[in-house]
Amino acid sequence: xxxxxxxxxxxxxxxxxxxxxxxxxxxxxxxxxxxxxxxxxxxxxxxxxxxxxxxxxxxxxxxxxxxxxxxxxxxxxxxxxxxxxxxxxxxxxxxxxxxxxxxxxxxxxxxxxxxxxxxxxxxxxxxxxxxxxxxxxxxxxxxxxxxxxxxxxxxxxxxx
Numbered sequence: 001x002x003x004x005x006x007x008x009x010x011x012x013x014x015x016x017x018x019x020x021x022x023x024x025x026x027x028x029x030x031x032x033x034x035x036x037x038x039x040x041x042x043x044x045x046x047x048x049x050x051x052x053x054x055x056x057x058x059x060x061x062x063x064x065x066x067x068x069x070x071x072x073x074x075x076x077x078x079x080x081x082x083x084x085x086x087x088x089x090x091x092x093x094x095x096x097x098x099x100x101x102x103x104x105x106x107x108x109x110x111x112x113x114x115x116x117x118x119x120x121x122x123x124x125x126x127x128x129x130x131x132x133x134x135x136x137x138x139x140x141x142x143x144x145x146x147x148x149x150x151x152x153x154x155x156x157x158x159x160x
Contacts (some may be wrong), residue, residue, distance in 0.1 A: 041075035094158030
């Protein structure tokens with residue numbers, strides 16, 4: 001996997017990295033702390049669909065979780081291109097934009113991996129709102145975990 005990393009401000013400073021683990025601590029902070037991220041997917045009609053969501057990562061992928069049938073879910077199943085933006089809530093001049101593709105979609109209807117999906121949303125709920133299990137699950141809701149492979153990252157700041 002190769003990720004194009006551009007660091008700003010100043011003259012664009014671009015490099016190729018092989019994993020998220022190669023990001024600096026200022027950039028990793030935006031993915032490791034419970035910072036709400038904005039996810040952009042593409043609607044069939046063309047315009048972007050933006051959603052504020054929770055996210056986490058491992059050394060190579062970013063993970064998000066949603067409910068089956070939502071607009072974001074339908075968009076990602078049809079068009080896997082996605083952008084994720086994390087902005088430091090204490091300093092808006094410190095942000096990270098990740099472009100990539102959803103390379104795996106797993107939902108709770110998969111008997112072999114349902115527990116993994118449920119565990120993921122419960123872990124996110126604990127990280128973001130200190131509640132377990134996920135507190136706003138609706139009756140009959142099927143949770144979905146998306147694995148995003150980054151292809152391009154733009155890192156800005158921090159400034160200030």
